[in-house]
Amino acid sequence: MLFHVEMTVNLPPDMDPDKAAAIKLKEKEMAQQLQRDGIWRHLWRVVGQYANVSVFDVRDGAQLHEILSSLPLFPYMDIKVQALCRHPSSIHEDDR
Amino acid sequence: MLFHVEMTVNLPPDMDPDKAAAIKLKEKEMAQQLQRDGIWRHLWRVVGQYANVSVFDVRDGAQLHEILSSLPLFPYMDIKVQALCRHPSSIHEDDR
Amino acid sequence: MLFHVEMTVNLPPDMDPDKAAAIKLKEKEMAQQLQRDGIWRHLWRVVGQYANVSVFDVRDGAQLHEILSSLPLFPYMDIKVQALCRHPSSIHEDDR
Amino acid sequence: MLFHVEMTVNLPPDMDPDKAAAIKLKEKEMAQQLQRDGIWRHLWRVVGQYANVSVFDVRDGAQLHEILSSLPLFPYMDIKVQALCRHPSSIHEDDR
Amino acid sequence: MLFHVEMTVNLPPDMDPDKAAAIKLKEKEMAQQLQRDGIWRHLWRVVGQYANVSVFDVRDGAQLHEILSSLPLFPYMDIKVQALCRHPSSIHEDDR
Amino acid sequence: MLFHVEMTVNLPPDMDPDKAAAIKLKEKEMAQQLQRDGIWRHLWRVVGQYANVSVFDVRDGAQLHEILSSLPLFPYMDIKVQALCRHPSSIHEDDR
Amino acid sequence: MLFHVEMTVNLPPDMDPDKAAAIKLKEKEMAQQLQRDGIWRHLWRVVGQYANVSVFDVRDGAQLHEILSSLPLFPYMDIKVQALCRHPSSIHEDDR
Amino acid sequence: MLFHVEMTVNLPPDMDPDKAAAIKLKEKEMAQQLQRDGIWRHLWRVVGQYANVSVFDVRDGAQLHEILSSLPLFPYMDIKVQALCRHPSSIHEDDR
Amino acid sequence: MLFHVEMTVNLPPDMDPDKAAAIKLKEKEMAQQLQRDGIWRHLWRVVGQYANVSVFDVRDGAQLHEILSSLPLFPYMDIKVQALCRHPSSIHEDDR
Amino acid sequence: MLFHVEMTVNLPPDMDPDKAAAIKLKEKEMAQQLQRDGIWRHLWRVVGQYANVSVFDVRDGAQLHEILSSLPLFPYMDIKVQALCRHPSSIHEDDR
Numbered sequence: 027m028l029f030h031v032e033m034t035v036n037l038p039p040d041m042d043p044d045k046a047a048a049i050k051l052k053e054k055e056m057a058q059q060l061q062r063d064g065i066w067r068h069l070w071r072v073v074g075q076y077a078n079v080s081v082f083d084v085r086d087g088a089q090l091h092e093i094l095s096s097l098p099l100f101p102y103m104d105i106k107v108q109a110l111c112r113h114p115s116s117i118h119e120d121d122r
Numbered sequence: 123m124l125f126h127v128e129m130t131v132n133l134p135p136d137m138d139p140d141k142a143a144a145i146k147l148k149e150k151e152m153a154q155q156l157q158r159d160g161i162w163r164h165l166w167r168v169v170g171q172y173a174n175v176s177v178f179d180v181r182d183g184a185q186l187h188e189i190l191s192s193l194p195l196f197p198y199m200d201i202k203v204q205a206l207c208r209h210p211s212s213i214h215e216d217d218r
Numbered sequence: 219m220l221f222h223v224e225m226t227v228n229l230p231p232d233m234d235p236d237k238a239a240a241i242k243l244k245e246k247e248m249a250q251q252l253q254r255d256g257i258w259r260h261l262w263r264v265v266g267q268y269a270n271v272s273v274f275d276v277r278d279g280a281q282l283h284e285i286l287s288s289l290p291l292f293p294y295m296d297i298k299v300q301a302l303c304r305h306p307s308s309i310h311e312d313d314r
Numbered sequence: 315m316l317f318h319v320e321m322t323v324n325l326p327p328d329m330d331p332d333k334a335a336a337i338k339l340k341e342k343e344m345a346q347q348l349q350r351d352g353i354w355r356h357l358w359r360v361v362g363q364y365a366n367v368s369v370f371d372v373r374d375g376a377q378l379h380e381i382l383s384s385l386p387l388f389p390y391m392d393i394k395v396q397a398l399c400r401h402p403s404s405i406h407e408d409d410r
Numbered sequence: 411m412l413f414h415v416e417m418t419v420n421l422p423p424d425m426d427p428d429k430a431a432a433i434k435l436k437e438k439e440m441a442q443q444l445q446r447d448g449i450w451r452h453l454w455r456v457v458g459q460y461a462n463v464s465v466f467d468v469r470d471g472a473q474l475h476e477i478l479s480s481l482p483l484f485p486y487m488d489i490k491v492q493a494l495c496r497h498p499s500s501i502h503e504d505d506r
Numbered sequence: 507m508l509f510h511v512e513m514t515v516n517l518p519p520d521m522d523p524d525k526a527a528a529i530k531l532k533e534k535e536m537a538q539q540l541q542r543d544g545i546w547r548h549l550w551r552v553v554g555q556y557a558n559v560s561v562f563d564v565r566d567g568a569q570l571h572e573i574l575s576s577l578p579l580f581p582y583m584d585i586k587v588q589a590l591c592r593h594p595s596s597i598h599e600d601d602r
Numbered sequence: 603m604l605f606h607v608e609m610t611v612n613l614p615p616d617m618d619p620d621k622a623a624a625i626k627l628k629e630k631e632m633a634q635q636l637q638r639d640g641i642w643r644h645l646w647r648v649v650g651q652y653a654n655v656s657v658f659d660v661r662d663g664a665q666l667h668e669i670l671s672s673l674p675l676f677p678y679m680d681i682k683v684q685a686l687c688r689h690p691s692s693i694h695e696d697d698r
Numbered sequence: 699m700l701f702h703v704e705m706t707v708n709l710p711p712d713m714d715p716d717k718a719a720a721i722k723l724k725e726k727e728m729a730q731q732l733q734r735d736g737i738w739r740h741l742w743r744v745v746g747q748y749a750n751v752s753v754f755d756v757r758d759g760a761q762l763h764e765i766l767s768s769l770p771l772f773p774y775m776d777i778k779v780q781a782l783c784r785h786p787s788s789i790h791e792d793d794r
Numbered sequence: 795m796l797f798h799v800e801m802t803v804n805l806p807p808d809m810d811p812d813k814a815a816a817i818k819l820k821e822k823e824m825a826q827q828l829q830r831d832g833i834w835r836h837l838w839r840v841v842g843q844y845a846n847v848s849v850f851d852v853r854d855g856a857q858l859h860e861i862l863s864s865l866p867l868f869p870y871m872d873i874k875v876q877a878l879c880r881h882p883s884s885i886h887e888d889d890r
Numbered sequence: 891m892l893f894h895v896e897m898t899v900n901l902p903p904d905m906d907p908d909k910a911a912a913i914k915l916k917e918k919e920m921a922q923q924l925q926r927d928g929i930w931r932h933l934w935r936v937v938g939q940y941a942n943v944s945v946f947d948v949r950d951g952a953q954l955h956e957i958l959s960s961l962p963l964f965p966y967m968d969i970k971v972q973a974l975c976r977h978p979s980s981i982h983e984d985d986r
Contacts, residue, residue, distance in 0.1 A: 027278040027279050027280070028166065028279070029279075029301070029361075030166065030168070030175050037965075039965040039966060053211070054210075054211045057211040058211060058213050061212070061213045061214065062213065067214075068164070068177075068214065068217055069209045069211060069212045069214065069217055070124065070126065070177075070206040070207070070208070071206065071207050071208065071209040072126070072204055072205075072206065073204070073205035073206065073207055073893075073951040073952075073954055073955045073958075073971055074205075074895065074954065074955060074958045074959075074969045074970075074971040075969065075971075076959075078209055079126050079204070081164075081166075086219040086278070086303070087219050087220070087221075087301035087302060087303045088219070088303035088361075090301070090303075090361055090362065091303045091359060091361045091362060094361075094362045095364075101325075101327040102327060105362045105363065106362075107300075107301060107361055107362040107363075108168055108169070108175070108299075109168075109169035109170075109221070109279035109282070109299060110166040110167065110168065110169065110175065110279060111166070111167050111169050111278070111279045111280035111282075111283045112166070112280060113165045113167040113174055114150075114167070115150045115153040115154060115165060116157070116165045116166070117154050117157045117158065118157065118163075118164065118165065121164055121165055123950040123951050123952070124951070125841075125951075133293075135293040135294060167283060169221075169279040169280075169282050169283045169299055170282065170283060170286045170287075170297045170298075171297065171299075182891040182950070183841040183891050183892070183893075183973035183974060183975045184841075184891070184975035184976060186841055186842065186973070186975075187839060187841045187842060187975045190841075190842045191842075191844075197805075197807040198807060201842045201843065203841055203842040203843075203972075203973060204971075205893070205951035205954070205971060205973055206951060207950070207951045207952035208952060220358065222358065222360070222367050229485075231485040231486060245403070246402070246403045249403040250403060250405050253404070253405045253406060254405065259406075260369075260406065260409055261403060261404045261409055262318065262369075262398040262399070262400070262401055262404070262409055263398065263399050263400065263475060264318070264396055264397075264398065265396070265397035265398065265399050265413075265471040265474055265475045265478075265491055266397075266415065266475060266478045266489045266490075266491040267489065268479070270401055271318050271396070271398065273356075300360055300361070300367070301360075301361035301362075302359065302360065302361065302367065303358070303361055304358070304359065305357045305358055305366055306342075306359070307341070307342045307345040307346060307357060308349070308357045308358070309346050309349045309350065310349065310355075310356065310357065313356055313357055313358055315470040315471050315472070316471070317471075317493070317553075319554065374411040374470070374495070375411050375412070375413075375493035375494060375495045375553040376411070376495035376496060376553075378493070378495075378553055378554065379495045379551060379553045379554060382553075382554045383556070389519040390519060393554045393555065394554075395492075395493060395553055395554040395555075396491075397413070397471035397474070397491060397493055398471060399470070399474075399475045400472060412550065414550065414552070414559050421677075423677040423678060437595070438594075438595045441595040442595060445596070445597045445598065446597065451598075452548070452561075452598065452601055453593045453595060453596045453598065453601055454508065454561075454590040454591070454592070454593055454596070454601055455590065455591050455594070455667060456510070456588055456589075456590065457589035457590065457591050457605075457663040457664075457666055457667045457670075457683055458589075458607065458666065458667060458670045458682075458683040459681065459683075460671070462593055463510050463590065465548075465550075492552055492553070492559070493552075493553035493554075494551065494553065494559065495550070495551050496550070496551065497550055497551040497558055498534075499533070499534045499538060499549060500541070500549045500550070501538050501541045501542065502541065502547075502548065502549065505548055505549055505550055507662040507663050508663070509663075509685070509745075511746065566603040566662070567603050567604070567605075567686060567687045567745040568603070568687035568745075570685070570687075570745055571687045571743060571745045571746060574745075581709075581711040582711060585746045585747065586746075587684075587685060587746040587747075588683075589663035589666070589683060589685055590663060591662070591663045591664035591666075591667045592664060604742065606742065606751050613869075615869040615870060629787070630786075630787045633787040634787060634789050637788070637789045637790065638789065643790075644740070644753075644790065644793055645785045645787060645788045645790065645793055646700065646702065646753075646782040646783070646784070646785055646788070646793055647782065647783050647784065647785040647859060648702070648780055648781075649780070649781035649782065649783050649797075649855040649856075649858055649859045649862075649875055650781075650859060650862045650863075650873045650874075650875040651873065651875075652863070654785055655702050655780070655782065657740075684744055684745070684751070685744075685745035685746075686742040686743065686744065686745065686751065687742070687743050687745050688742070688743065689742055689743040689750055690726075690743070691725070691726045691729040691730060691741060692733070692741045693730050693733045694733065694739075694740065694741065697740055697741055697742055699854040699855050699856070700855070701855075701877070701937075703938065758795040758854070758879070759795050759796070759797075759877035759878060759879045759937040760795070760879035760937075762877070762937055762938065763879045763935060763937045763938060766937075766938045767938075773901075773903040774903060777938045777939065778938075779876075779877060779938040779939075780875075781797070781855035781858070781875060781877055782855060783854070783855045783856035783858075783859045784856060796934065798934070798936070798943050821979070822979045825979040826979060826981050829980070829981045829982065830981065835982075836932075836945075836982065836985055837977045837979060837980045837982065837985055838892065838894065838945075838974040838975070838976070838977055838980070838985055839974065839975050839976065839977040839978070840894070840972055840973075840974065841972070841973035841974065841975050842973075846977055847894050847972070847974065849932075849934075876936055876937070876943070877936075877937035877938075878934040878935065878936065878937065878943065879934070880934070880935065881933045881934055881935040881942055882918075882935070883918045883922060883933060884925070884933045884934070885922050885925045885926065886925065886931075886932065886933065889932055889934055
């Protein structure tokens with residue numbers, strides 16, 4: 027099923043740059059693997075924010091929680107989750 | 123460019139059912155035409171709400187406003203608009 | 219999977235009493251059938267509010283939306299949905 | 315009587331990992347003992363959050379406060395308490 | 411046990427004055443009876459608001475809900491309930 | 507005159523325990539002296555919070571401010587003040 | 603003592619103009635009499651709002667509530683009250 | 699013209715006491731000089747808060763910003779500014 | 795001086811269309827006259843909202859209030875006013 | 891297209907003054923270059939706040955994000971973005 031997830035990153039401005047870079051690199055690798063696996067279906071940047079809007083396609087809430095809580099940026103993010111379902115006016119096959 | 127739009131519908135519960143049905147039918151026709159035109163790129167229902175989450179692909183803000191303000195449900199909706207752009211970690215061609 | 223749902227009812231105080239009674243009766247019948255079906259797993263009244271806290275056990279978000287949007291009180295309710303999953307410290311078989 | 319409790323944990327990301335692990339282990343032991351005692355009746359993880367939704371069955375508010383304020387994570391949690399009572403439409407014996 | 415209750419009254423300004431007077435009179439009679447019964451322990455007016463702050467002494471949440479939901483002004487009130495317990499620094503016998 | 511005061515304490519979790527204990531002890535002594543003086547008329551713990559709900563009986567706002575701002579925990583508290591007056595339905599002599 | 607009061611007026615746009623004019627006239631007469639009596643010490647319009655910021659000099663909260671609740675616009679106003687006292691840096695005799 | 703300004707001070711509780719005292723002394727001197735100049739027209743303490751409500755009489759917004767941003771406590775304050783104008787019901791010469 | 799003004803229009807959806815059209819026409823005429831007079835310096839539509847963001851150049855707050863409160867849509871608008879001044883980094887002559 | 895951007899700066903009061911000055915100087919240079927390029931079309935200070943209100947003229951959201959996220963103060967700012975379009979009542983050529 028689909029979930030709409032908004033993630034806002036709050037890295038402390040005085041974090042060690044190397045540590046921050048390492049966290050971001052690991053985050054990117056995981057995000058891209060999850061996209062290749064068809065789980066992280068959409069990923070957009072919100073203009074003007076260190077934030078993204080995403081759509082996940084998972085078995086259930088347990089799988090989504092396992093994924094989100096294992097992201098390297100998880101301890102630094104505000105996350106908002108909304109369950110989605112097919113809209114009766116949708117004609118897109120993929121927006122199930 | 124892409125915009126993330128959340129629409130929450132607040133039809134008065136005592137609205138004349140025929141009037142409500144006519145508005146919803148017209149809304150559905152416009153929504154599906156805009157999807158066929160490639161403008162209304164994604165359309166999902168938010169679970170438990172008379173609301174949707176959508177992504178529009180338009181020339182600019184002016185075109186988006188023209189579309190949203192001409193929807194039959196516009197006078198009854200709370201609308202939240204956020205500009206999107208490509209996320210540096212995205213691998214989806216379409217999430218430009 | 220499990221969803222946590224809070225419903226707050228806002229019936230207009232001047233609604234026709236017979237109409238209100240009919241809506242509430244139908245709501246109660248549906249709520250009890252869904253409990254017997256094992257779908258509406260928990261249902262509590264919030265003290266001092268015309269509101270409830272509930273836990274639903276459904277296949278996915280689509281089934282939850284179908285249920286909530288078909289409740290007779292749906293047009294009069296504010297609804298808040300949160301996806302739940304098993305807590306690592308839980309020892310209750312049922313709180314899966 | 316029953317209380318609905320939402321706990322959101324805000325551990326500082328730079329807390330010493332050993333100290334954090336020790337606090338979490340002690341928290342888990344207390345949570346499981348309280349579940350075995352029939353006091354912490356339900357415990358769910360909120361998807362995407364370091365948070366839980368719980369239902370407690372206690373003698374009164376004093377007992378609930380004694381329990382919550384003695385949890386090792388208490389100084390790091392935002393806690394929201396709502397009193398519950400039996401819903402007139404409930405058919406579950408336990409949702410008293 | 412004790413509960414702290416804040417009630418804000420929102421009577422529509424164009425309500426029939428006789429109906430409003432009848433509701434308020436009945437409310438006052440119930441409030442005074444509940445005070446005589448030792449249940450409605452404190453009742454204050456909030457300065458500048460059509461609102462009160464109250465303390466109730468009840469068996470449990472179920473009794474409080476039964477009382478609040480039977481008040482004639484209940485359909486017109488916003489109600490906020492907080493459970494109270496004895497403060498370790500209190501020396502007042504009654505603030506149990 | 508009477509004031510309704512809500513105090514929420516936000517002591518930093520990593521404060522030196524001896525310093526915290528000293529502040530709390532001094533706070534308790536002042537709170538109990540003010541209760542004996544008839545000024546701090548009511549003091550309750552809010553269940554699940556490091557917070558209290560209180561009622562003060564003072565000459566005027568100046569006296570209340572002098573008292574609150576001299577509490578040892580004042581720099582660590584969020585404080586909300588509301589002026590109270592006698593409720594027309596009250597039958598309690600003391601809830602003047 | 604002094605109170606800071608913000609009043610925002612929400613007259614329904616479709617109110618009968620004669621009724622609205624009569625209410626406003628009566629409100630103005632009372633406001634000016636209270637100013638002449640030295641009770642309504644300051645009265646300013648908030649730019650762009652149908653709202654005012656005021657300072658009242660009254661015996662206590664009871665007198666302030668009696669005044670505010672007898673204003674003809676009271677049923678149509680959102681009112682926010684804050685108790686004031688002398689600021690240690692003030693050199694104005696009147697800002698007591 | 700007149701502006702209504704609310705300032706809430708958030709000095710960190712662990713600030714060096716001498717530094718805090720020096721900032722407050724300088725703040726007081728500037729506040730009193732601005733009062734003598736007829737610019738800081740009113741200054742009240744909000745009861746129970748480390749906050750004030752003030753009225754400034756300045757040439758324009760630029761002068762107000764210059765004053766507020768040069769206050770020693772400016773980096774530690776939340777400031778809310780509202781433009782005021784004469785109220786049609788005012789009879790006070792000074793509340794222009 | 796300059797003021798930043800956000801206006802959100804809340805016309806009731808069931809307003810008589812002729813009345814609505816007349817109000818909007820009068821609003822447009824006034825808005826354009828005020829632009830020609832150099833007072834309403836900027837006027838933009840917020841995308842997806844029946845709302846505008848504007849900048850006014852007026853003598854003082856009194857003139858701004860006189861203008862805003864005389865707009866035909868004033869009774870139907872939520873208005874937020876912020877005073878502006880020249881930014882030290884601005885190089886635009888007009889953004890004084 | 892045009893975007894309305896509000897930026898509120900939250901520099902920690904104890905930041906090293908030289909570092910703060912260097913960041914601000916670089917910010918100013920970039921802001922002035924972007925103004926000369928016709929991209930940062932308007933820039934105003936909000937009175938009483940370390941904040942600005944700005945209007946940007948960019949190709950699309952991607953360009954705006956690239957600009958905002960490269961500002962030296964970006965890690966220290968709360969930023970709110972709203973898409974603008976031409977208002978039907980505007981007569982200003984530039985407020986397209």
